[in-house]
Amino acid sequence: MTELAAPEKVWRGARAAQGKKAGGLVVLNLQGLSNVSDYFLICSGRSTVQIRIIAEAIEEEMRRGGFGCLGREGEPESGWILLDYGELVVHIFQEETRNYYGLERLWGDALILTPTEDRG
Numbered sequence: 001m002t003e004l005a006a007p008e009k010v011w012r013g014a015r016a017a018q019g020k021k022a023g024g025l026v027v028l029n030l031q032g033l034s035n036v037s038d039y040f041l042i043c044s045g046r047s048t049v050q051i052r053i054i055a056e057a058i059e060e061e062m063r064r065g066g067f068g069c070l071g072r073e074g075e076p077e078s079g080w081i082l083l084d085y086g087e088l089v090v091h092i093f094q095e096e097t098r099n100y101y102g103l104e105r106l107w108g109d110a111l112i113l114t115p116t117e118d119r120g
Helices: 005-019 048-064 095-101
Strands: 023-029 039-045 071-073 080-084 088-094 111-113
Touching (some): 005 048, 005 088, 048 080
Parallel strands (some): 039 088
Antiparallel strands (some): 023 111, 071 080, 080 088
16 A cells, blocks of 8 residues: 555545535544544534435445445444545544534544645
8 A cells, every 4th residue: 555545545535525515524634643543534414315325425436446445334324324444434424423422522632634625
């Protein structure tokens, strides 16, 4: 895997989520803070259907980029889906569930990136 693989995963996932009108999209840079993953991509859907569509779009975009999903947890009906791409973990929430878990608060030391920032 190249040094650029993790950022490429992040921006592919972000573009796919944006394309399905995901809300509140943020990327947390966890490098040096976590052994679990280098980045969290967090976004919200307004309904279980939208959560499913966002997840499917991200999975398809990652497949096109040659990145396989290492694991998938949750169901739209639970209000949360997690997609594990190694250096990138994607969290797709319904808004109430996202507020409950507060990942941005839990990882408050992480640098928050926005999907509109240039890919360095």
